[in-house]
Amino acid sequence: MTAPAFPIVQALERPAGCLFDLDGLLLDTEPLHGQAWEQTIQHFGAQLPVGFLLELRGRNRFDNARQVIERLGIQATVEELLALQQPLARAKVIHAKPMPGAEALVARIQGLGIPMALATSSGQEAVSLKTGPHPWLKAIEVRVFGDDPNVRLGKPAPDIFLEAARRLGLSASSCWAFEDSQAGAEAALGAGCVVFVLPAPGLSANDYPAGIIELESLHGVPL
Numbered sequence: 001m002t003a004p005a006f007p008i009v010q011a012l013e014r015p016a017g018c019l020f021d022l023d024g025l026l027l028d029t030e031p032l033h034g035q036a037w038e039q040t041i042q043h044f045g046a047q048l049p050v051g052f053l054l055e056l057r058g059r060n061r062f063d064n065a066r067q068v069i070e071r072l073g074i075q076a077t078v079e080e081l082l083a084l085q086q087p088l089a090r091a092k093v094i095h096a097k098p099m100p101g102a103e104a105l106v107a108r109i110q111g112l113g114i115p116m117a118l119a120t121s122s123g124q125e126a127v128s129l130k131t132g133p134h135p136w137l138k139a140i141e142v143r144v145f146g147d148d149p150n151v152r153l154g155k156p157a158p159d160i161f162l163e164a165a166r167r168l169g170l171s172a173s174s175c176w177a178f179e180d181s182q183a184g185a186e187a188a189l190g191a192g193c194v195v196f197v198l199p200a201p202g203l204s205a206n207d208y209p210a211g212i213i214e215l216e217s218l219h220g221v222p223l
Helices: 006-010 030-043 052-056 061-072 078-093 102-111 124-131 135-139 159-167 182-191
Strands: 017-020 116-119 142-144 175-179 194-197
Touching: 017 159, 030 052, 030 061, 030 078, 052 061, 061 078, 078 124, 102 116, 102 135, 116 159, 142 159, 159 175, 159 182, 175 182, 182 194
Parallel strands: 017 116, 017 175, 116 142, 175 194
Antiparallel strands: none
């Protein structure tokens, strides 16, 4: 869907809260995760299909491992696949840089006094590893992880955004959500959020569910 014109966006009420994805939205980790998946897939004798990494984007590691096994016919268990992929990914993501405009956006929202939460498919340990080199992310104190016991289903189910809003004491419909993945956008829309999407490289607003608002960059958030 083509993004609404900015006058329409500016007519939105200021959000009661802001819910952020992490990978590919605040931190530029997705290419690093992709490298780890490609190395893992090749180790098991398979080849990475064109566009396949976009299908994994935004989902938790267990769902991704199952999809890799099913789609590529790899003879391994989820545990065996992740035992190789996760250490590769951890060694790479500690070097991830902020996405352009991310640090300024978080600081701006904090300055406006709008509550924030992370709603990420990454597990708690992985988030700690990724965010450690980025003290500016401490401004987002409420964090809901992909391995949270209160999140029954991962993205594209809405559970993680509903839980993030609940922990802020808000309804999801009063929040703005920020995403980069197709699965994440679907999850946030399903929760009832106003959804801003920074499209993944190679994608446009037309590749996302109807109803999202496209951002050219995080510098363009109308707050």
